[in-house]
Amino acid sequence: xxxxxxxMASNRLDQPREARRPLLxxxxxxxxxxxxxxxEFARFMGTANFLxxxxxxxxxxxxxxVVSPQALRFDNYPFIFLTLMLSLQASYAAPLIxxxxxxxxxxxxxALEQDRARDERxxxxxxxxxxxVASLRHAMGDAVTRDFLRSELRGLLEELEDRxxxxxxxxxxxxxxxxxxxxxxxxxx
Numbered sequence: 001x002x003x004x005x006x007x008m009a010s011n012r013l014d015q016p017r018e019a020r021r022p023l024l025x026x027x028x029x030x031x032x033x034x035x036x037x038x039x040e041f042a043r044f045m046g047t048a049n050f051l052x053x054x055x056x057x058x059x060x061x062x063x064x065x066v067v068s069p070q071a072l073r074f075d076n077y078p079f080i081f082l083t084l085m086l087s088l089q090a091s092y093a094a095p096l097i098x099x100x101x102x103x104x105x106x107x108x109x110x111a112l113e114q115d116r117a118r119d120e121r122x123x124x125x126x127x128x129x130x131x132x133v134a135s136l137r138h139a140m141g142d143a144v145t146r147d148f149l150r151s152e153l154r155g156l157l158e159e160l161e162d163r164x165x166x167x168x169x170x171x172x173x174x175x176x177x178x179x180x181x182x183x184x185x186x187x188x189x
Contacts, residue, residue, distance in 0.1 A: 038099040039100040042096060045097070058082065062079065
């Protein structure tokens with residue numbers, strides 16, 4: 001009777017079943033580890049070494065099964081076993097490559113979000129600095145800047161040089177007119 005009650009309790013649809021202990025322990029493999037492995041596998045499959053090795057493997061397979069004596073051949077003419085091996089390899093390679101591409105897309109998305117956030121911070125910093133410079137210019141509205149002072153001093157220096165040149169011309173004209181005037185005076189007497 002107790003056996004029947006236990007069986008009824010374990011088969012009730014409104015109650016979850018008790019966890020069973022697995023016959024074989026499952027290997028513990030994290031998503032990150034499996035993802036890294038799939039990326040390494042996809043990288044390897046994209047190399048010239050892999051293509052050369054696969055070409056040599058298929059060449060040896062076909063060569064052995066064509067040239068060797070009939071008793072030593074293990075895959076006759078249509079090479080069905082070779083086709084099966086290559087299909088099996090492709091059926092595992094495709095999902096692993098897709099997994100690697102998905103992980104790369106996730107990394108690209110994170111990098112894009114970080115770039116966007118950094119660009120927003122740079123824009124905010126630039127706007128802040130622009131406002132600060134504008135407020136400093138406004139506060140220094142009547143203050144003399146170095147460039148303004150230099151331009152004013154240059155203008156005054158040019159004006160002084162022009163006056164000095166004019167004074168020298170007058171003096172030269174006076175000395176010339178004085179010398180000609182005295183010779184006129186001598187000629188008139």
